Amino acid sequence: MAIRTFTPLSFLKLTLILTLAFSALARPSAAQDWFKTGTGLGVTKARLALPETAARSTFAQPLPKTFHDVVWADLDYSGIVDMVSPSFYPVQVPGQPSELKAEDWAAAPANAYMVAYGNLSTDASGIAFAGYLADVHNPTAPLALQKIYRGAATDADARRMAHQFADDIIGVLSGGQLGIAQTKIAYASARNGNKEIWVMDYDGANQQQLTHLKSISLTPRWSPDATRIAFTCFAPYRGVTSAQICIYSTASDRLIAFPRYRGTNGSPAWSPDGSEIAFMSSLNGDPEIYISDATGAHLHRITFAAGVSTSPAWNPKTGKQMAFVSDRGGSPVLYLANSDGSDVEKLNLPDMGYVIDPAWSPNGQLLAFSWRRPSGNYDIYAMDIVSRQLVELTRDAGRNERPSWAPDGRHLVFESTRTGTRQIWSMLADGSQPHQLTFEGQNESPSWSSK
Amino acid sequence: MHHSTFRKFTLLFGLVALVAIAGGCKKKVAATPPAPPPTPTLQPTVTLNASPTSVNPGGTVTLSWSSTNATDLDIEPGVGKVAPQGSTPVNPTQTTTFTITATGAGGSATASANVAVNGSSAPTAEAPTEQPGVNELFEQNVKDAYFELDKSDLRDDARAVLTKDAEFFRSYPQVKVSLEGHCDERGSTEYNLGLGQRRAEAAKNYLISLGISADRIETTSWGKERPFCTEHDESCWQQNRRAHFVLAH
Missing domain, CATH: 3.40.50.10070 (TolB, N-terminal domain)
Structure with missing residues (x-):
């Protein structure tokens, strides 16, 4: 069961977990008051x-x-x-x-x-x-x-x-663990009018527009080998424009064909080996989660509950577990299931509200997500999936959504409205050292590449 | 009358649909931040919505609008000059079609929203000087269904609106529509894509239950990507929680 408040003791435990998880000398300096307790011990x-x-x-x-x-x-x-x-x-x-x-x-x-x-x-x-x-x-x-x-x-x-x-x-x-200084972040930006997919260095340098679809492009996700980006694209077909899955190859700088399905499709996520894609589709009416090969073949459905099921996220370590968002019980909250859809379990939190944007740490032990508690705005949280211990990583700083982990497991990238516009930020995985990476226009939905 | 004008309708219809598709992309992108205009003489676009679309005499209706590339905006009757986007309450005593005219360097554009006042007759119905096209009839008669936060089940007012919409679709069996689900800005991008689809499906299923053929209605969702209104308050959020009809073919 999740804990109710963030006591120093629980934080100490989480710090321990984080430290073990990162297998490094992780003692991030605390930039935000509520993290100072315990982090330096x-x-x-x-x-x-x-x-x-x-x-x-x-x-x-x-x-x-x-x-x-x-x-x-x-x-x-x-x-x-x-x-x-x-x-x-x-x-x-x-x-x-x-x-x-x-x-x-x-x-x-x-x-x-x-x-x-x-x-x-x-x-x-x-x-x-x-x-x-x-x-x-x-x-x-x-x-x-x-x-x-x-x-x-x-x-x-x-x-x-x-x-x-x-x-x-x-x-x-760090004893052989690779740094992240050469990794990239993909995101959606509307700075040139339409929301298109962009990519930048992990520190915000070298921002480049990848797509020119002149429509709406959303939710980019890097493939595990960092050669492709799957995303949600709005594409016209026979007079009707609907959300579809698009894949962009950063190796060949072009779109790769992916089948078009009826209704609304979106929120693609890659399996850990890159061979499959999970996504939301309403091809049979209700928005449910489907899995297909990365080419779109062998489509099969894994969720079966009235309501919206979306935002699938594969546990990258095991490949056998999936987190997703569903409003089958009322409001959208997180569920866990096996990646074949069996053993669905609601992830209980000590409070009500919206719980969205699941993102697994590279070692599969921590699940980051954004949570709008009844009393406040969206904030980023991380939960140890075994002990269900919880830590809040942002607070009192606008809407904070769409966390994505760096391959070192020590950093997260996310979107925040704390400056008044929606921008991409990164931070250490304990919430310290927030860095603003984008400044121009509105930017959202970052995805951190594996290398 | 219907039979004699069908051909005209079909012709008009194609043109109108083309224009609607071409124009449809531009106007609601007003929600995205201002980008440097590529040329200074873009054609203005404007949208106008009324909520609710029917009231008792003297009841309050919120008009909301947004525009692009326009410098002067004027709402008639009775409102006058307004900002490029915003909303305002009005209290019509009889059925009224509000028209907004947006003028900019690239020309002008208009949009209308009809408010039915219970117990009064529409002035537009009294003096039609020329035969209205399908697009015009569609605009006048087919109204959107509105939803509660995070909900896709139909409220009583949505059922009433859809029941009237069904009458129109029965009268004009050649009309096909795309039914687009929209959501307010508070949920997540990803969840709202699904929720918008559920809203469109709920409206479609209700129309099917009233005898409208399923193959005349294509459903899609814009999530929160194309808001009708961009203020951060409930009157605006309500505008954005809807299943919106668009003529298709």
Whole structure:
């Protein structure tokens, strides 16, 4: 049974669960008051210093600064390191191992545990960054990371190389788990008039419009291999425009054929192996959940209850469990079932209201969703699916909906109206460090790619 | 009269349907944020709705409208100049067709909403100077069904409206419609797509129970994607919880 209030004790338990789930040094710093209790207990993050990028050539653009700022933002938001303020750094900026005075970094006031550094230079083919990660408390130990990153002398490539360096650092410090700095977020944006599908880097950079259907496109969802995006599209056919399932290939930059069904179709979700798609269809009258192959073949229905059943979400770990939204009992709330539709169970919460937008964490242990309690607005919650313990991740900040997990299980992306317009935000999975990613027009329904 | 005008109807009907389809996309997109206009001379579009569509004499009706590409808007009779979108209460004493005229750099557009006042006769019915087309008759006679929050079952007023709609469909057996479900902004995008479909299906099933053939009615749902009204209050939300008839062929 779910708990009724968010006591420090229950939070501590959830913190433990989160920490185990993330298998990392997760002690996110709390930016919101109601999370401060308990989050810092018993876990420390590695103190990491990132001196400026040493420039070994003359650059037409401020690429060394761009590189440094992007790596800094990636590491600062990773949730697993504690960035040492530059005001505590030794004066000398190391560009290569022979220039690193480890004891100066390990000593007060820096008190760094790790130092990530390197130098950027130009060569015939573009730019090259020589990157290093050193444990300054063990100066005789081999470098934790030593790698050359190459690209063109452009802002875009400097950002890409910086994300690679950041991900490599995270990989070392989290014991092999990959970072998310090179992942993408798909979303729907109406900034150019019609709602179309867009994609951006995980930090909001590089926003690009994918579709030009000049209709209404909604609810994009990345395929598990991050090569396709399934979404809801409004398409005219014989004078009637209805919601259908569309699939866009980001590999070939075009739409892939998917069958058209009667009535209203929407909210596609991928099976964990990418071979099947679950979606809502009213092809037999009532909006129910159906599953077909990714090509649309072998369609079969898995829900059978009067009312709307929609927003299917496959447990990505087991592939055998599904969460979905149904109003069969009155208001729309969450249900769990086996992915063949058997053993339907209502997910009981300690309060009434709307419960929508189920999203499983990558390890299949946490279910995030948005919940509008009778007293308030939509907020994002996460529930441990075994213990049914619950934690609120947003509060008093407009409507917060459509959570989607990053592949590291440490971050969520969601939509929020807290600025007065609907925008895409991300945050750490304990609700701290909210980052606004979009600013232009109205943006909604983010989906975080697996890689 | 019906037989002699059928051909005219069919011709008109095709044109009207084309215009309706072409125009249909534009006008309700008013709910999306202002995008930079590609050219400064776009044709204005305007929609006008009345709720409820029938009242006792002196009863209050809410008119709500939205427009695109219009700078001057005028509602007659009795309201006058208004903002590009909004709503206002009116208290008609007799059956009245309210007409909004939207004028902008790209021309002008009009839309009408009829309010039936119980016990009075429609002035439009008294002085038809020319034979109305199917589109016009459809606009005058076929009214939308409205719903409660999160509900798709039919209220008494929706049943009454649909019963009258069925009379029209019996009189004009060539008319086919698409019945579009709409929802207010409070639910989720995904759930509302399903709920809108349920509303359209509920209205369709009621018409079928009144003897209208199922193959004349195509159902679809816009969820909360094409609101008729964009204020954040109940009078506006009620406008957006409906099964809306559109002529099809």
